[in-house]
Amino acid sequence: MHNIVARGNNLFAFLSSCTMALLAAIALSSFLFTPIPTGVVDITSLKVYNVNARRYRNRKQEVALVNFNLTADLNSLFHWNTKQVFVYLEAKYENTQGANNTVVIWDRIVRRKEDAHINFTGKNKYMFRELSTSFKNVPPANFSLKYNVMPWVGLLTYGEAARTSEPIEFPPVS
C-alpha cells in the first residue's frame, strides 16, 4: 500500500488534478475582462475589374479591388490569457440571386500588445470575387472589422471592432 509506486501514483494524480483546476481557473478568468476595442474602417475606393477565372483560364470573372484605411485600438483585448488576436476585414453583401455572402478581404495576426494599435492603408489581401462571377446590379456591401481572441487555454471569443457607417456600392466594370 505504501510502496514507491503507490506514492508516485498518488502524487502524480494530485499534481494533475491541481494543474487541471489551475487551467480551468485561468480559462474562466478571461471572462472577467470586458474588452472595448475601437476602430475606424474607411473604404477609400472600390473598383471592379474583369480577370481570368482562377481554375478555368478560358472563363472570365469579375473581381473587386478595395482600397481602405484602417485604424484600430485592440489594446483592451490583450490580457494574461491572450495568445494572439486574429483581426480581419469582412465584406458582407447579398447578391442578385438572394445569397448572403461574407468574404474576408484582409487579415492580420496580432501577437503582442505593442502591435495592438493597427494603422493600415492598402488594398485587399485576398481576391474578392462573386459567386455568380459578376458584381453587376449587386446591392452595396457593408465592411466590418472583426476579431477573434485566441487564448493560451480556454474558449475562443469573437467580436466586432468597427464597421463602415454606410454600405459601399459596387461600380460598373472598369
Add this chain to the structure above:
Amino acid sequence: MFNEELKAFRRLGFRHVLLQILNFASVIASGLMIWKGLGLFTNSESPIVVVLSGSMEPAFYRGDLLFLTNPPNQRYNTGDITVYKIPGADIPIVHRVLETHDVPNKRKRSRSKDAVKTPQNSSLPNQLLLTKGDNNLVDDIELYQGLEWLERQHIIGKVRGFLPYVGYVTIAMNDFPQLKYALLGGLGLLALLQRE
C-alpha cells in the same frame, strides 16, 4: 523476477482474473461511452481533435487539443475555425473560414427526390465555404480535391476551446507504434496483477 506476482496470481485464482478483466472492460466501455455521449451532445463525429500540422501556427501547434461543437441550427461565419474532412482525404484539416455564401435552398428539392440524404436542418440555407490556414499563403481550393466549395456535410465542427500540448501523447503514439503497444500491454498487465 515475476515469481512473486505469479504466486499471487495463483493464490487469487480464476475468479479474480475474471473480475479484473471485467474491471478493465468497464473502464474501456465508460471511456467509449463518454466519447460517444460527447459526440451526441456536440453533434460532431469527433468532438475533440489533435492538431496534426502547422498550418494554423502561431495559433495552433502540433499536439494541441481542440474542442469542437457543430450545432445543427447555426450557420458558420467568417473567422470561425472549422475542422473538415474531404471525402477521400485520410486526415481532417483545421482551417479558418475565409468566405461564406448562403445559397437559398434551391438544390434541396432535387435532393429530396433522390431521398438519399436529408439535410440536417431545412431552415438553414445551403452554405458554401472557403477556408484557409492562418500560416498558409493561399486558400484551400487545392486541398478540396476537385470540389469548388466546402459544404456543411464535410465539416466535423467548429473550434470552441483550446488546450495546448496535451494531444502530443497521441502523436507520439502514432509516430512510435511500439510505445502504443507497450502502454496498452503495460496497462493490461497492471490491471490483471493489481491487488485491491
